[in-house]
Amino acid sequence: DAVEKGEYRHYMLKEIHEQPRAIADTLEARIAADHILPNIFGVDTETLLRQVRFVQIVACGTSYHAGLVARYWLEELAGIPCAVEVASEYRYRQTVVPPGTLFVAISQSGETADTLAAMRASRSRGHLGVFAVCNAPESSLVREADLVLMTRAGPEIGVASTKAFTTQLAALALLSLELGRINGLDDATYRRHVSELATLPRVIGETLAMEPAIAALAERFVHKQHALFLGRGTHHPVALEGALKLKEISYIHAEAYPAGELKHGPLALVDDHMPVIAVAPNNQLLEKLKSNLEEVRARGGELFVFADADTGLSLDDTRGQIINIGAGGDFIAPAVFTVPLQLLAYHVAVLRGTDVDQPRNLAKSVTVE
Numbered sequence: 001d002a003v004e005k006g007e008y009r010h011y012m013l014k015e016i017h018e019q020p021r022a023i024a025d026t027l028e029a030r031i032a033a034d035h036i037l038p039n040i041f042g043v044d045t046e047t048l049l050r051q052v053r054f055v056q057i058v059a060c061g062t063s064y065h066a067g068l069v070a071r072y073w074l075e076e077l078a079g080i081p082c083a084v085e086v087a088s089e090y091r092y093r094q095t096v097v098p099p100g101t102l103f104v105a106i107s108q109s110g111e112t113a114d115t116l117a118a119m120r121a122s123r124s125r126g127h128l129g130v131f132a133v134c135n136a137p138e139s140s141l142v143r144e145a146d147l148v149l150m151t152r153a154g155p156e157i158g159v160a161s162t163k164a165f166t167t168q169l170a171a172l173a174l175l176s177l178e179l180g181r182i183n184g185l186d187d188a189t190y191r192r193h194v195s196e197l198a199t200l201p202r203v204i205g206e207t208l209a210m211e212p213a214i215a216a217l218a219e220r221f222v223h224k225q226h227a228l229f230l231g232r233g234t235h236h237p238v239a240l241e242g243a244l245k246l247k248e249i250s251y252i253h254a255e256a257y258p259a260g261e262l263k264h265g266p267l268a269l270v271d272d273h274m275p276v277i278a279v280a281p282n283n284q285l286l287e288k289l290k291s292n293l294e295e296v297r298a299r300g301g302e303l304f305v306f307a308d309a310d311t312g313l314s315l316d317d318t319r320g321q322i323i324n325i326g327a328g329g330d331f332i333a334p335a336v337f338t339v340p341l342q343l344l345a346y347h348v349a350v351l352r353g354t355d356v357d358q359p360r361n362l363a364k365s366v367t368v369e
């Protein structure tokens with residue numbers, strides 16, 4: 001056990017630090033400098049991909065959050081409408097399946113009971129086929145899917161998923177760009193995005209160097225009972241993932257909201273006991289996010305903002321902190337901004353003395369309903 005963890009105190013920390021390698025492996029032999037290589041989803045799969053008019057993503061837990069990010073990419077880059085649903089809901093309801101729907105199942109283990117049941121249900125609902133994004137080559141999901149894109153994160157031991165999530169994002173970025181290319185995404189945008197994706201391992205490597213600052217920040221959360229995470233656009237799922245990590249391993253109640261929904265409820269909870277964590281990459285929603293943050297500050301909320309270095313955000317008092325992240329571009333920013341939130345949850349949990357790798361009541365893979 002100690003040997004496998006190497007220099008790290010927990011598997012989760014080791015796996016957080018493995019992300020640059022895991023993502024590089026996931027992209028390996030799949031992209032060249034500025035384009036995706038042919039046949040990475042299997043030989044002759046382009047015929048099927050050309051028929052895709054709608055994408056239905058189904059998953060659980062952290063994998064579901066990866067699906068939520070992919071929805072933004074698929075609609076923006078490929079112009080393909082996309083729905084994302086948790087598997088335990090999808091499997092038990094009557095769904096309407098538009099013609100040309102590709103069913104995408106995302107699962108680290110490939111053995112999650114609800115995800116497998118949803119995939120099997122999809123077979124009788126008239127989909128084009130099942131596309132699996134999975135980290136376990138021998139899994140039931142991989143065996144049963146029509147198209148497979150393996151993440152190459154290597155074994156993930158910590159119950160709280162980390163490297164599986166960011167490699168899922170890399171895989172889903174490939175799918176979105178490939179469907180974009182097929183559906184008329186302009187060549188310059190396509191190449192710019194592939195090139196940006198290729199930098200992801202390096203940018204995450206740089207982000208990991210912030211660990212000491214985030215460990216210091218964690219001290220401010222040790223005695224909190226609640227936390228609110230905010231993000232907009234692709235960073236709403238990042239906020240959801242940050243909140244999930246914190247509650248899974250530190251047992252602090254955490255919620256995530258799209259920042260624009262703040263005034264429709266959660267603002268009532270904000271007082272000087274409620275830390276608010278916002279992810280603020282430098283994209284076109286920044287100005288709107290800034291006004292949401294002012295609403296929090298006006299109510300005495302303690303504000304922690306993970307912001308792209310050039311957002312120009314500033315805080316003029318001690319009730320909060322700006323943590324600058326080199327986002328490396330809007331496209332890869334969701335994966336990059338996830339990393340400090342993983343580290344924050346990890347260090348808060350360590351300070352609270354919880355069982356980081358085996359949190360109470362949770363299992364790595366939920367193979368029964």
Ligand code: G6P
Nearest residue numbers: 061062063107108109112161363
């Ligand atoms: C469990 C794990 C989570 C994981 C989820 C889905 O809840 O604790 O970390 O995200 O299952 O697992 P899967 O293997 O399908 O991605």
